[in-house]
Amino acid sequence: MHLVVLEGDDRLRKISHEAIGAARALGGPVAAVAVGKDARKLAEEASHLGVSQVLTVEGPEVSAYAVRAWVRAVETAVAKSGATLVLFGATSQGKEVAARLAGRLKAGLAADVTAISQDGGALVFRRPIYAGKAFAEVRLISKVGIATLRPNAFSPAAKDAEAAQIEPLAVSFEAKDLDGKATGFEAGSGGQVELTEAEIIVSGGRGLKGPENFHLIEELAKELGAAVGASRAVVDAGWRPHTEQVGQTGKTVSPALYIACGISGAVQHMAGMSSSKLIVAINKDPEAPIFQVADYGVVGDAIEVLPAMTEAVRQLRA
Amino acid sequence: MQTVVLIKQVPDTATRIKIGPDGKDIQRDGLTLVLNPYDEYAVEEALRLREQHGGTVTVMTLGPARADEALRSALAMGADEAVRVDGKPQDALQVGWALAQAIRTLSPDLILCGKQAVDDDQAEVGALVAEFLDLPQATVAVALSVDPAAHSASAKREVEGGLQQLAFSLPAVVTAQKGLNEPRYPSLPGIMKAKRKEIAVLSADLGIEPGLELVRLTPPEARKAGTVLKDLSGADAGAELVRLLHEDAKAI
Ligand SMILES: Cc1cc2nc3c(=O)[nH]c(=O)nc-3n(C[C@H](O)[C@H](O)[C@H](O)COP(=O)(O)OP(=O)(O)OC[C@H]3O[C@@H](n4cnc5c(N)ncnc54)[C@H](O)[C@@H]3O)c2cc1C
Ligand SMILES: Nc1ncnc2c1ncn2[C@@H]1O[C@H](COP(=O)(O)O)[C@@H](O)[C@H]1O
Numbered sequence: 001m002h003l004v005v006l007e008g009d010d011r012l013r014k015i016s017h018e019a020i021g022a023a024r025a026l027g028g029p030v031a032a033v034a035v036g037k038d039a040r041k042l043a044e045e046a047s048h049l050g051v052s053q054v055l056t057v058e059g060p061e062v063s064a065y066a067v068r069a070w071v072r073a074v075e076t077a078v079a080k081s082g083a084t085l086v087l088f089g090a091t092s093q094g095k096e097v098a099a100r101l102a103g104r105l106k107a108g109l110a111a112d113v114t115a116i117s118q119d120g121g122a123l124v125f126r127r128p129i130y131a132g133k134a135f136a137e138v139r140l141i142s143k144v145g146i147a148t149l150r151p152n153a154f155s156p157a158a159k160d161a162e163a164a165q166i167e168p169l170a171v172s173f174e175a176k177d178l179d180g181k182a183t184g185f186e187a188g189s190g191g192q193v194e195l196t197e198a199e200i201i202v203s204g205g206r207g208l209k210g211p212e213n214f215h216l217i218e219e220l221a222k223e224l225g226a227a228v229g230a231s232r233a234v235v236d237a238g239w240r241p242h243t244e245q246v247g248q249t250g251k252t253v254s255p256a257l258y259i260a261c262g263i264s265g266a267v268q269h270m271a272g273m274s275s276s277k278l279i280v281a282i283n284k285d286p287e288a289p290i291f292q293v294a295d296y297g298v299v300g301d302a303i304e305v306l307p308a309m310t311e312a313v314r315q316l317r318a
Numbered sequence: 319m320q321t322v323v324l325i326k327q328v329p330d331t332a333t334r335i336k337i338g339p340d341g342k343d344i345q346r347d348g349l350t351l352v353l354n355p356y357d358e359y360a361v362e363e364a365l366r367l368r369e370q371h372g373g374t375v376t377v378m379t380l381g382p383a384r385a386d387e388a389l390r391s392a393l394a395m396g397a398d399e400a401v402r403v404d405g406k407p408q409d410a411l412q413v414g415w416a417l418a419q420a421i422r423t424l425s426p427d428l429i430l431c432g433k434q435a436v437d438d439d440q441a442e443v444g445a446l447v448a449e450f451l452d453l454p455q456a457t458v459a460v461a462l463s464v465d466p467a468a469h470s471a472s473a474k475r476e477v478e479g480g481l482q483q484l485a486f487s488l489p490a491v492v493t494a495q496k497g498l499n500e501p502r503y504p505s506l507p508g509i510m511k512a513k514r515k516e517i518a519v520l521s522a523d524l525g526i527e528p529g530l531e532l533v534r535l536t537p538p539e540a541r542k543a544g545t546v547l548k549d550l551s552g553a554d555a556g557a558e559l560v561r562l563l564h565e566d567a568k569a570i
Contacts, residue, residue: 092476096458099441099442100448103450106529107529108530112441128439129439137534140530145529176454180454180455182483183472184482186483188479196478242460242496249355249356268331280563293541295541295545295567296544296563296567298547298556300550300555304553305559308552310556312561316564
């Protein structure tokens with residue numbers, strides 16, 4: 001049995017659709033567990049995605065996020081379902097719950113996995129290391145194995161005609177499980193698409209010349225339904241918030257399309273985006289390293305090229 | 319306040335990575351090794367807390383003798399004590415376990431780590447240490463405030479779409495994200511002092527089975543040469559690029 005740990009607020013996150021898709025592709029029955037105040041809603045959505053069972057954990061202990069309460073809940077779900085492989089999305093929540101659960105179960109954890117293959121009877125998990133400059137293929141050799149899956153790396157699960165049964169799961173929490181509860185949330189800039197889950201990202205670097213030109217990036221992003229990214233140089237300069245930074249010390253992204261504008265392509269930047277399916281570079285300098293990874297490139301001034309792109313996309317959509 | 323900072327020595331982020339002949343490790347000859355960038359934020363935070371609340375900062379690493387260099391970098395920034403746990407762990411479980419056992423003897427009020435080591439990119443050890451020591455945790459922290467007298471702390475952690483605020487008790491494990499602070503440069507007297515400082519060496523307790531086995535390392539797939547538009551006006555290039563992305567790549 002494979003167990004997928006669901007994530008979402010009002011709706012199931014895209015990565016949870018992908019995690020169910022990945023679990024189903026491995027064959028065998030798949031269970032899912034949803035924890036928190038939205039557990040029922042998430043379970044309802046997941047129940048149509050070809051799983052055999054969805055467990056829900058609700059109650060005052062999980063009314064707000066607390067990592068140890070989540071670990072306790074997932075630990076209980078593992079015992080209940082008899083799962084030998086537990087899959088999470090490699091989100092900030094998924095990563096910390098998975099890592100702590102690994103300690104609890106003394107389980108091997110394959111982090112930030114981009115592919116899973118079968119080798120004989122064993123599963124082999126492929127994961128980028130050294131920021132994508134190499135890949136490690138690992139096997140989980142503990143009784144229960146855990147993996148976190150990188151967003152956009154797996155195909156989402158197809159809808160299934162039959163709805164799975166939803167079953168509330170009783171969990172015995174301890175007082176210490178609530179030490180470290182979330183007490184508030186500050187929303188980041190804009191209501192834009194979440195960077196790590198975006199299908200398309202339009203990213204700007206120092207070649208944009210100043211924060212006043214970033215509206216060109218934002219306008220193209222809006223027209224494409226894309227998220228906005230940035231290089232560290234412009235984040236450090238205070239032009240853009242750190243939440244938009246792509247790269248080794250920022251976010252790791254793998255969208256279907258990454259458009260780098262005025263970004264040189266330093267190794268630390270490429271570290272965060274080189275697994276994008278299609279890479280586009282717009283840069284004045286034909287020698288810029290970003291062109292070495294670009295599928296399409298324009299040697300030119302981003303400040304002129306961007307508005308023309310926005311206009312062309314607008315016409316396409318009209 | 320007693321703080322332990324876990325640090326790791328890693329290849330410099332700008333170095334080229336080449337896989338060794340056995341396919342199980344990278345070629346390590348001639349690699350430039352540095353203190354993991356996220357661990358610099360952790361060390362800095364510990365020093366700032368010491369300035370505010372007093373106490374000592376102990377830096378600890380699990381690694382070979384060469385990792386002493388990373389400890390000395392942290393000492394040069396201003397850490398008081400350095401411990402190297404000597405051993406050859408096979409996976410993160412063993413790293414977390416051995417560090418947890420070594421930390422236990424120091425009973426600190428706070429344990430700081432980096433959010434992720436930029437070699438294996440696992441983002442796992444902080445949470446493992448917290449679990450093995452049965453302590454609360456705040457990972458990917460961009461703000462931290464502690465009240466040692468009240469044994470309480472709060473943090474802001476980076477999550478999708480914004481910052482999550484957490485309240486927790488001390489002792490606890492906090493993992494540092496960029497933005498937590500601006501790490502200081504080592505001072506010249508700091509560097510001199512760090513050179514002379516004795517590093518305590520413990521042997522690692524690897525009393526836990528590894529959960530992960532490396533099959534092989536592989537290089538990333540090479541990307542084939544792309545289509546580059548040159549010598550077009552900005553307007554023409556923009557329109558042509560969108561046409562290619564739409565008709566040729568079917569990406570938009
Ligand atoms: C430990 C460490 C971690 C790091 N982590 C990250 C990270 O997470 N993310 C990251 O991005 N960087 C990171 N860096 C920094 C990285 O090394 C680079 O300094 C940074 O990526 C450069 O940003 P940039 O491409 O915007 O600027 P530059 O390198 O200055 O490049 C600007 C580019 O714009 C082009 N240009 C100029 N004018 C125009 C124009 N009008 N139109 C089009 N193109 C134009 C130029 O030809 C140039 O290629 C890290 C560095 C270190 C040491
Ligand atoms: N061998 C080690 N010795 C000391 N600290 C480590 C070691 N490995 C990881 N850490 C700490 O744990 C953090 C996360 O590492 P990782 O889980 O490997 O990505 C690092 O930033 C360090 O603070």
